[in-house]
Amino acid sequence: MSAALRPLPKLxxxxxxxxxxxxxxxxxxxxxxxxxxxxATDRYRAAAALRGERAAIRDMLALDSTATLVEVKQFLAPExxxxxxxxxxxxxxxxxxxxxxxxxxxxxxxxxxxxxGTPLAAGLVPLGRMFVAKRAGVPAGFVVEGESRGFKKxxxxxxxxxPDFSIADMRVIEHEEDPGLxxxxxxxxxxxxxxxxxxxxxxxxxxxxxxxxxxWRAALLAMAKRSPGGSARHxxxxxxxxxxxxxxxxxxxxxxxxxxxxxxxxxDHFRRRWALLEPHLGGLx
Amino acid sequence: xxxxxxxxxxxxxxxLILNGIFAENPVFRLALSLCPAVAxxxxxxNGLLLGVAVLLVQVLSSVTVTLVRGFIHPRVRIPVYTIIIxxxxxxxxxxxxxxxxxLYAQVxxxxxxxxxxxxxxxxxxxxxxxxxxxxxxxxxxGMGLGFLFALVVIGAMRELLGAGSLxxxxxxxxxxxxxxxxxxxxxxxxxxxxxxxxxVERRTTGKSSAGGAGGTHGV
Amino acid sequence: MASRLRPWMPCRPGRPGAATRAAxxxxxxxxxxxxxxxxxxxxxxxGVQADTRLLSxxxxxxxxxxxxxxxxxxxxxxxxxxxxxxxxxxxxxxxTAVRRxxxxxxxxxxxxxxxxxxxxxxxxxDPPLSRDVRPSTWALLITVLLSxxxxxxxxxxxxxxxxxxxxxxxxxxxxLGMGATFxxxxxxxxxxxxxxxxxxxxxxxxxxxxxxxxxxxxxFVVQFLDxxxxxxxxxxxxxxxxxxxxxxxxxxxxxxxxxxxxxxxxPLESFALALGSGGGFALALFLMSCARERTELARVPAxxxxxxxxxALAGLFALAFMGFSGLDFFR
Numbered sequence: 001m002s003a004a005l006r007p008l009p010k011l012x013x014x015x016x017x018x019x020x021x022x023x024x025x026x027x028x029x030x031x032x033x034x035x036x037x038x039x040a041t042d043r044y045r046a047a048a049a050l051r052g053e054r055a056a057i058r059d060m061l062a063l064d065s066t067a068t069l070v071e072v073k074q075f076l077a078p079e080x081x082x083x084x085x086x087x088x089x090x091x092x093x094x095x096x097x098x099x100x101x102x103x104x105x106x107x108x109x110x111x112x113x114x115x116x117g118t119p120l121a122a123g124l125v126p127l128g129r130m131f132v133a134k135r136a137g138v139p140a141g142f143v144v145e146g147e148s149r150g151f152k153k154x155x156x157x158x159x160x161x162x163p164d165f166s167i168a169d170m171r172v173i174e175h176e177e178d179p180g181l182x183x184x185x186x187x188x189x190x191x192x193x194x195x196x197x198x199x200x201x202x203x204x205x206x207x208x209x210x211x212x213x214x215x216w217r218a219a220l221l222a223m224a225k226r227s228p229g230g231s232a233r234h235x236x237x238x239x240x241x242x243x244x245x246x247x248x249x250x251x252x253x254x255x256x257x258x259x260x261x262x263x264x265x266x267x268d269h270f271r272r273r274w275a276l277l278e279p280h281l282g283g284l285x
Numbered sequence: 286x287x288x289x290x291x292x293x294x295x296x297x298x299x300x301l302i303l304n305g306i307f308a309e310n311p312v313f314r315l316a317l318s319l320c321p322a323v324a325x326x327x328x329x330x331n332g333l334l335l336g337v338a339v340l341l342v343q344v345l346s347s348v349t350v351t352l353v354r355g356f357i358h359p360r361v362r363i364p365v366y367t368i369i370i371x372x373x374x375x376x377x378x379x380x381x382x383x384x385x386x387x388l389y390a391q392v393x394x395x396x397x398x399x400x401x402x403x404x405x406x407x408x409x410x411x412x413x414x415x416x417x418x419x420x421x422x423x424x425x426x427g428m429g430l431g432f433l434f435a436l437v438v439i440g441a442m443r444e445l446l447g448a449g450s451l452x453x454x455x456x457x458x459x460x461x462x463x464x465x466x467x468x469x470x471x472x473x474x475x476x477x478x479x480x481x482x483x484x485v486e487r488r489t490t491g492k493s494s495a496g497g498a499g500g501t502h503g504v
Numbered sequence: 505m506a507s508r509l510r511p512w513m514p515c516r517p518g519r520p521g522a523a524t525r526a527a528x529x530x531x532x533x534x535x536x537x538x539x540x541x542x543x544x545x546x547x548x549x550x551g552v553q554a555d556t557r558l559l560s561x562x563x564x565x566x567x568x569x570x571x572x573x574x575x576x577x578x579x580x581x582x583x584x585x586x587x588x589x590x591x592x593x594x595x596x597x598x599x600t601a602v603r604r605x606x607x608x609x610x611x612x613x614x615x616x617x618x619x620x621x622x623x624x625x626x627x628x629x630d631p632p633l634s635r636d637v638r639p640s641t642w643a644l645l646i647t648v649l650l651s652x653x654x655x656x657x658x659x660x661x662x663x664x665x666x667x668x669x670x671x672x673x674x675x676x677x678x679x680l681g682m683g684a685t686f687x688x689x690x691x692x693x694x695x696x697x698x699x700x701x702x703x704x705x706x707x708x709x710x711x712x713x714x715x716x717x718x719x720x721x722x723x724f725v726v727q728f729l730d731x732x733x734x735x736x737x738x739x740x741x742x743x744x745x746x747x748x749x750x751x752x753x754x755x756x757x758x759x760x761x762x763x764x765x766x767x768x769x770x771p772l773e774s775f776a777l778a779l780g781s782g783g784g785f786a787l788a789l790f791l792m793s794c795a796r797e798r799t800e801l802a803r804v805p806a807x808x809x810x811x812x813x814x815x816a817l818a819g820l821f822a823l824a825f826m827g828f829s830g831l832d833f834f835r
């Protein structure tokens with residue numbers, strides 16, 4: 001390091017040219033190599049992301065391999081005051097899809113089949129995604145992406161719903177809460193509290209700071225671990241607990257409330273949207 | 286940083302690796318590259334992932350530098366080293382993102398920041414630019430392993446105390462000392478482990494070189 | 505920015521043709537008078553048929569929205585208003601009550617709790633008006649600034665720049681100089697890399713070159729600042745130049761562009777993040793140097809002397825900074 005502080009001899013123009021040339025070559029070689037690595041790995045990254053999403057959805061809805069998954073992306077067309085839904089089989093590149101458009105007030109404004117890879121109309125703003133699991137053409141469950149403002153940053157979650165809109169499962173997929181405190185909202189015992197509550201119960205769901213009963217916590221953990229009898233213990237305690245609010249994580253009431261609010265809004269919005277969408281998505285198998 | 290630079294017979298591979306892990310441990314002894322040592326060590330798995338990334342970058346950069354140093358103009362030595370490190374870091378960053386997406390989501394930013402690790406460029410400058418290929422390889426391996434070792438030790442301590450588990454396997458019920466999983470706990474863990482290293486050294490060598498870790502700050 | 509956007513106001517021009525013809529034929533004084541009259545006529549016409557304009561819309565937590573109009577609003581039944589979040593423009597939030605207040609103000613009560621930091625959209629059917637309701641630019645700037653300086657302090661909660669943090673926090677003078685230099689370099693590199701990232705890398709799909717390009721940018725900016733400072737302010741350069749050379753490859757400098765790129769931040773947010781992070785780092789350095797000057801005089805157990813005790817101190821500061829998390833000015 002001390003060499004850098006000593007005054008250096010003046011460089012001739014030839015030297016400078018050589019330095020510039022070698023730096024340029026080094027940068028270009030580096031960029032070329034990175035381009036190659038990018039092209040080699042990007043495919044795997046996309047595939048891994050898709051695989052993770054698909055596995056999470058199947059796991060949350062307890063689906064077998066006979067079910068098919070349809071991904072519905074929602075967009076806003078601000079100038080036209082319209083909402084556009086584009087549905088296509090999840091992860092099938094180039095498969096044909098279906099596009100349904102509604103006005104902001106929920107009146108149908110057109111629908112069309114789109115070939116795979118059809119670009120979106122200009123000016124569409126993505127709003128969110130939902131996944132519909134189908135078995136023999138009938139919806140077997142839904143997974144809806146939702147978000148909420150947490151203690152520090154946004155909390156993103158997947159809410160899995162049964163066809164009657166009761167909650168099948170919930171996962172926090174992205175958060176930046178404090179480890180040990182707010183981050184506990186992603187743990188099985190916290191998210192397990194939402195499972196099996198009906199849509200109407202969720203709409204009125206509140207959060208309490210009361211301590212969670214130990215037997216309920218043990219049952220939630222057993223259910224999450226899929227240990228034998230876990231579901232039975234959960235089912236036995238559910239009648240007592242389903243009328244009660246969500247027990248907040250100790251020391252992280254704001255994070256707990258953020259997740260609960262997020263689940264409530266996600267379920268509410270999805271029910272309204274699905275009521276519009278359902279008649280139009282029959283053709284997708 | 287004196288032992289390996291003394292003139293004399295070239296050090297053996299074993300010496301170089303042990304030097305990296307203990308005598309010149311990049312975290313506990315040289316006190317370089319501390320950021321990830323606190324940031325990603327809430328669990329063993331996170332520490333392991335970043336440790337492996339650093340190990341790869343260190344070894345690959347050391348080898349690259351020994352191969353191309355003949356072509357590098359001494360005036361632009363450091364910028365060229367930086368480019369070499371940046372290329373390897375980007376490559377490993379993309380590879381980890383593709384093949385270990387779940388872990389990468391937690392340590393992503395710190396993998397990118399390996400490019401600014403003082404330990405890597407200082408090893409290139411003091412060792413790989415002067416020594417032949419094989420010792421450079423083992424020096425990089427030793428330093429990388431030393432870093433990996435430090436991250437795993439800190440991660441194990443914090444996970445055990447903070448979450449009551451080790452490498453994801455629950456060992457104790459509940460959370461014994463939640464404090465160690467919190468940001469502040471990371472600083473305290475390193476303080477305790479550094480003090481332990483100092484204490485062990487005082488015991489074994491008998492001389493009081495306490496605070497030896499305090500003097501050598503890299504840039 | 506968008507909160508400043510006024511709804512489009514219909515404004516009928518007067519009769520410019522007549523005015524200009526008069527101005528060409530008449531003497532200068534007369535033409536001026538005619539122009540003035542024409543302008544007055546336009547203003548008067550606009551005043552007569554001016555629509556009611558929505559001057560401001562502000563969230564009053566927990567569940568109210570205060571509106572201010574330029575003239576009294578005729579229809580104040582809840583069905584005249586449509587209020588949605590930016591995330592769900594197709595699911596209106598129920599307006600449960602509308603109350604007139606003094607000075608052409610109207611207060612809406614809504615069926616759910618609102619947050620002052622969220623983005624909403626208000627649409628009125630009669631007269632047709634719409635407006636984005638979101639925190640003002642200043643509020644956004646200050647939020648990002650304080651959150652990056654305190655809540656997500658680079659040193660104490662993100663653990664960045666620790667090497668340099670423990671290296672230069674021994675003396676108070678050094679720490680102040682270093683903090684100022686860092687902040688300056690972070691703002692410069694943050695803005696330059698933001699421009700490169702959003703106007704070059706993203707457009708050309710070259711995001712995989714991020715690290716290489718950002719490192720290059722940092723080196724370039726540091727070199728540039730060094731030269732500029734030496735030529736223009738030799739005194740300042742004498743004081744801060746030594747720190748400048750130490751920063752070229754430092755994770756704390758590099759983290760700003762990386763975080764901005766990760767969060768797809770706009771220019772203003774990038775600026776606030778860079779300034780806030782730099783300020784937070786300077787604050788951390790200053791606090792730490794004050795504490796470390798005292799430990800020099802204290803009796804520290806031998807194994808803890810030097811860095812270990814500094815780490816323990818940093819741990820205490822980190823614990824204190826945890827108190828900032830959850831700080832929100834608009835909740």
